Amino acid sequence: MTGAERSLLVAKAKALKALGHPTRLFMVEELSKGECCVCSLVERIDADFSTVSKHLSVLKEAGLVEIEKRGQKVFYRLRATCVTQFIGCIETAIRENAERYAKLAR
Amino acid sequence: MTGAERSLLVAKAKALKALGHPTRLFMVEELSKGECCVCSLVERIDADFSTVSKHLSVLKEAGLVEIEKRGQKVFYRLRATCVTQFIGCIETAIRENAERYAKLAR
DNA sequence: ACAATATGTGGCTATTTTGCCAAATATGAT
């Protein structure tokens, strides 16, 4: 593997890892419906403001979202829209295995 | 969010998290070319046999791969083929942001 | 039964991740 290939692999893994947390995945699903500010996400998530903010920065670092400041608010937007598609695909794969479902959800 | 919705969210996050490690992502990319045994993967990855085995079990637990024992070998097969598609999509998203690329790959 | 090959597991340490709190920063309103 070349250095560039390795770098790309790591970057892809970083993006996937960012999606690999229930709270962050939920955020991305919410963002897929349209941009929203941090405060709006905090309302929909049972976690500290600072926790939400840190999760968002993980998504940003991974290149999955971008921000725009308007007034005192910061709006987050989903960058890779294909992410939405994929989540659906993963969902299908999981549902296919209905009998393993309960176990996987643990 | 209902309990079932929450369970599905957690299961999806688990699958994404499983993909979110360079070694496991590489394994999945290799498996997308066709099934292969653990020993074959060990040859392509610079890590201990036990490490490779554990990574594979993470992928299995997440429902992404399935196994078949033949003789003394255990063959792993990619279950969610859409995963391949998605990796391409993530790759595109990453490449789009060429100027951020070097930073993301860190 | 014994040896060889292939794989999985237990245990351990180092590292990373989470999530909360408190404090810092930024922007707009009074």
Place this chain on the structure above:
DNA sequence: ATCATATTTGGCAAAATAGCCACATATTGT
């Protein structure tokens, strides 16, 4: 200037993860 609102950051302790070693298990061939 002061205050309120929105967001980020630093710090910390608990939990999860990664990777190696040694050992256990399974299968095949002799």
